[in-house]
Amino acid sequence: MLEAAPEMDWLDWILLVARVVVVFFAVLISVMLLIWMERKVAADMQTRMGPMRAGPRGVLITLADGIKLFFKEGITPTLADRPVYLLAPVIAMIPAFLAFAVIPFGTGVTLFGRHVPFQIADLNVGILWVLAMGSLMVYGIVLAGWSSGSNYPLLGSIRSTAQMISYEVGMGLALVAVLMYSGSLQMSQIVASQDRVWNAIPQFPAFAIYLIAGLAETNRPPFDLPEAETELVAGYFTEYSGIKFAMFYLGEYVNLVVVSSIAVTLFLGGWRGPHPSFVAWLWPLLWFIAKVVAVVYLYIWVRLTLPRIRYDRLMSFGWKFLIPIGLLWVLATGAVVVLPDVYGKGALLTGALIVVGAILVASLLWPLIAPRRQSAGETPQ
Amino acid sequence: MLSEYLPIAVLATLAVLFGVASLGVSALLRPNRPTRAKLAPYECGIEPARLPAGERFPVKFYVVAMLFIIFDIETIFLFPWAVGFRQLGLFGLAEMAVFIALVFVAYVYVWKSGGLDWREPAPRRAAAAPPTALEPEAREVVRAG
Amino acid sequence: MTGQEYVFAVLALVGTISAIRLVTAKNVVHAALYLVVTLSVVGGVYLLLAAEFVGWVQILIYVGAIVILFLFGLMLTRAPIGREALDNQQRGIAFLIGLGILGGLVYLIQGAFSWSGPRLRPSVGTTAQLGQSLFRQWVLPFEAVSFLLLAALIGAVVLSRRDDRP
Numbered sequence: 201m202l203e204a205a206p207e208m209d210w211l212d213w214i215l216l217v218a219r220v221v222v223v224f225f226a227v228l229i230s231v232m233l234l235i236w237m238e239r240k241v242a243a244d245m246q247t248r249m250g251p252m253r254a255g256p257r258g259v260l261i262t263l264a265d266g267i268k269l270f271f272k273e274g275i276t277p278t279l280a281d282r283p284v285y286l287l288a289p290v291i292a293m294i295p296a297f298l299a300f301a302v303i304p305f306g307t308g309v310t311l312f313g314r315h316v317p318f319q320i321a322d323l324n325v326g327i328l329w330v331l332a333m334g335s336l337m338v339y340g341i342v343l344a345g346w347s348s349g350s351n352y353p354l355l356g357s358i359r360s361t362a363q364m365i366s367y368e369v370g371m372g373l374a375l376v377a378v379l380m381y382s383g384s385l386q387m388s389q390i391v392a393s394q395d396r397v398w399n400a401i402p403q404f405p406a407f408a409i410y411l412i413a414g415l416a417e418t419n420r421p422p423f424d425l426p427e428a429e430t431e432l433v434a435g436y437f438t439e440y441s442g443i444k445f446a447m448f449y450l451g452e453y454v455n456l457v458v459v460s461s462i463a464v465t466l467f468l469g470g471w472r473g474p475h476p477s478f479v480a481w482l483w484p485l486l487w488f489i490a491k492v493v494a495v496v497y498l499y500i501w502v503r504l505t506l507p508r509i510r511y512d513r514l515m516s517f518g519w520k521f522l523i524p525i526g527l528l529w530v531l532a533t534g535a536v537v538v539l540p541d542v543y544g545k546g547a548l549l550t551g552a553l554i555v556v557g558a559i560l561v562a563s564l565l566w567p568l569i570a571p572r573r574q575s576a577g578e579t580p581q
Numbered sequence: 582m583l584s585e586y587l588p589i590a591v592l593a594t595l596a597v598l599f600g601v602a603s604l605g606v607s608a609l610l611r612p613n614r615p616t617r618a619k620l621a622p623y624e625c626g627i628e629p630a631r632l633p634a635g636e637r638f639p640v641k642f643y644v645v646a647m648l649f650i651i652f653d654i655e656t657i658f659l660f661p662w663a664v665g666f667r668q669l670g671l672f673g674l675a676e677m678a679v680f681i682a683l684v685f686v687a688y689v690y691v692w693k694s695g696g697l698d699w700r701e702p703a704p705r706r707a708a709a710a711p712p713t714a715l716e717p718e719a720r721e722v723v724r725a726g
Numbered sequence: 727m728t729g730q731e732y733v734f735a736v737l738a739l740v741g742t743i744s745a746i747r748l749v750t751a752k753n754v755v756h757a758a759l760y761l762v763v764t765l766s767v768v769g770g771v772y773l774l775l776a777a778e779f780v781g782w783v784q785i786l787i788y789v790g791a792i793v794i795l796f797l798f799g800l801m802l803t804r805a806p807i808g809r810e811a812l813d814n815q816q817r818g819i820a821f822l823i824g825l826g827i828l829g830g831l832v833y834l835i836q837g838a839f840s841w842s843g844p845r846l847r848p849s850v851g852t853t854a855q856l857g858q859s860l861f862r863q864w865v866l867p868f869e870a871v872s873f874l875l876l877a878a879l880i881g882a883v884v885l886s887r888r889d890d891r892p
Contacts, residue, residue: 219593224599241751270603273612278620280722284755290600297596301589322584328782339762342797346755350622358801363686364641365649365794372656385853439622443607447600486715501690512699515645519697522653527681536665537583538674553672557679564686575760583773647882651875653791657783658868661857671777673861676868683872687879693885694733 215316223320227300231453232262234314234496241500265446272442279349280439289440289447292340296454299333302326302387306471306485318471318485319322319387326387329376330462334371335419338364340451341436348439356435359511360419366518367416367423370409373526375405378466391470400467405529407467409522410500414459416518418452420499422506441516460495464488468495488581644696648688655684734774741767749820765789779853819877 208216235258236251243250251258276282303543306318323329338361345357372414379385381403382393390399400407416423464470468491509517603649658680691697741764748760765788772781860868 216588217591220588220595224592224595256605270607271611273614274608275615275619277622278617279622281755282754284759286604290597290604293594293600294596298593301592320592321585323585323589323778325778325782328605328779328786328853332782332786332790335786338790338794342794343759346797346801348622352799358642358798361794361798365791366645368653369649369656372653373659376656376659376663379660380666383664383667385660385664420721442611443603447603513680515699516697518644519648527685530663531678531681534674534677537667538671553675555676557675560679561682564683565689580619583733586773616864622763643795643798644882646791646798647879650795651793651879653787653807654871654875657787658860661779661853661860664854665857668858671863676861676865679869680872683869685790690874690880691883695884 205448211312211314215311215314219316220320223300224297225502227297227454227457228450230457231450232266233259233502234453234457234548235262236260237365237493237496238500238503241497242504245501245504257373270443270444274442274444275439277439279351281347284343284347285439286444288340288344289444289451291343292337293451293454295336295340295445296451296458299330299458300454300461302329303458304387304391305472305488307463309481318481322386322388325383326390327379327383327466331368331372331375332369335365337451337455340448344440344448345436348436350439352438353436356438360436361424363416363514363518364419366515367413367522370518370522370526371413371417373523373530374406374410374413375466375532377403377526378528380537382532387465387470389468391472392471394469397466398469403533405525407463409526409529410463410467411495412522414418414463415499415502416514417461418455418499420456421503422509424508456496457492460499461488462493463495464491586644641699644691648691648696651684651687655681730774734771737767737770737774741771749824754800755797758793758800761796762789762793765793779856 234490239261240250240258251261254260254264276285301320302323304317304319304322308315308317308319310316341357341360341364341503345353345355345360378390378399381399382390384390393399431436437445446554473483473487473489475487588609659677662669662677666677687719744760744767746755746765748764751757751760766785769781769784769789772778772784
């Protein structure tokens with residue numbers, strides 16, 4: 201058995217659908233503003249004006265670009281695999297939107313006597329959901345690269361995929377560290393557990409790992425090797441134009457919004473913040489938006505400051521630095537929490553276990569660490 | 582529990598509709614005047630050439646994907662542990678330490694055998710024997726990723 | 727029919743069709759995409775059985791990692807890019823093996839549930855419960871998994887090593 205579906209009347213349905221539609225378009229509009237903000241901040245840092253014409257101070261520039269792309273001729277290259285070629289941009293966009301579903305962006309509001317939470321779904325496995333959607337994000341890129349029937353997209357997509365999966369591990373480890381602190385996978389619980397101190401303070405290494413991995417997951421500079429235009433033209437979306445290109449672009453920026461929102465939710469206290477008591481539902485929302493804008497600003501700042509990293513350095517940084525640090529941090533967090541608690545009763549057994557484990561590991565590692573000896577039959581070169 | 586997924590299903594439907602509708606409507610409204618040159622794969626102005634079949638990429642990409650699966654599984658095992666490790670106490674910590682250490686052995690092995698080095702080692706062959714006429718080109722392609 | 731049964735019917739239909747398309751597809755990358763659909767459907771069935779954690783792990787590991795590895799393998803070896811077929815002539819053997827696996831699974835599942843259907847206890851499927859039983863009851867299998875991972879990785883490195891050293 202599963203519990204019977206809770207009784208929902210037409211008002212519940214309308215509120216549910218309206219909530220989802222509002223969030224969806226809010227994310228779209230936030231992407232629009234985000235792209236404008238990025239261009240303005242970039243212009244400011246490079247002492248130029250940036251977009252000025254469309255709308256007041258150029259705020260509608262993204263809309264203008266979008267309309268232009270919408271009416272642009274779409275090209276399907278001769279060698280492309282048509283169904284997959286059309287599918288790829290849609291697939292690139294959807295997981296980014298879905299990942300946003302578990303993020304609480306406020307406390308909620310009471311409408312017509314019903315509580316409307318500011319969150320699409322508070323899943324029990326919230327963090328896992330985020331990670332799963334992140335792993336699906338790779339498909340848009342792989343399929344775009346393969347189906348284009350062209351060399352640069354293929355090379356770019358393989359490179360990009362390797363980069364994304366490498367940093368996904370680091371991101372997962374950072375999430376595990378948060379999880380150990382909050383003891384729940386549910387986003388609302390994680391926000392609730394930060395009522396006294398934000399996770400970013402005790403979990404600072406995890407926060408740093410998350411931000412760096414997020415940079416790589418969103419393919420943003422300085423980790424924008426998939427689009428390294430000097431070597432790969434434009435990477436996996438070389439063959440895409442018009443609305444299909446716009447979708448990749450949209451997916452990328454929705455992803456940036458999502459990564460920043462998750463950073464805020466898991467590490468910066470979510471929607472929490474001091475606020476006056478009147479219009480109580482509004483302030484958490486504003487706090488959330490302010491924090492997300494701050495994280496996005498950080499990402500833009502990094503983009504404008506750092507040059508692109510060489511591919512081999514990118515991969516070694518991910519594998520040789522981020523992952524070992526992440527694993528050690530997880531174990532260290534565990535040790536700090538557990539050791540003071542239970543030193544005593546089971547110490548004999550567990551101590552023995554640790555020693556056995558250490559010996560086992562040392563014996564397995566020894567052949568690797570030990571200086572290599574020349575075996576008898578081999579002649580030195 | 583399943584009812585929690587209802588809003589997500591609505592969101593997914595909306596996202597799919599949005600994607601498909603914008604592709605479809607744009608296809609109806611935009612101009613469509615294909616020419617042979619326009620539809621050719623992008624190749625910086627030279628004749629499009631296919632990457633030769635056979636080994637097209639460094640096998641390292643495959644090792645990275647393999648390594649990723651291993652660490653992904655490890656991360657997944659960390660999830661249920663992280664939720665309940667306070668109740669499991671020192672024993673749980675030791676358990677996880679042994680588990681991580683064993684996977685770490687594999688990690689160290691890959692590192693030592695060069696699986697994590699992305700810079701191509703200087704070809705030892707070049708010093709030993711001059712490459713044949715065909716080889717440099719083939720190596721260029723293999724290294725392109 | 728209850729809502730769950732309705733969802734299951736849809737999932738079963740989609741899963742079966744994509745599984746058939748998976749084995750009949752001429753293009754290996756298309757086959758891999760059908761595999762993605764089939765594996766996601768299995769994840770959906772886990773969700774229906776109130777095993778939320780297992781369901782998403784299925785998506786995360788199989789769809790997000792294993793199929794990516796397949797795609798990498800295809801691209802590394804000889805999958806044609808774009809619109810070309812890649813197929814072989816081993817349908818007969820594959821059919822026999824598939825039949826054998828089907829028989830074995832039916833036998834096992836019949837033995838486990840004897841046609842009565844599984845009893846669902848949603849409280850058992852939670853992540854915390856899973857962790858408690860995994861790390862208290864099934865300690866040895868859990869540690870054995872790490873050996874398996876170790877062996878898999880070393881195997882991958884050994885196999886991928888190029889023998890172009892003189």
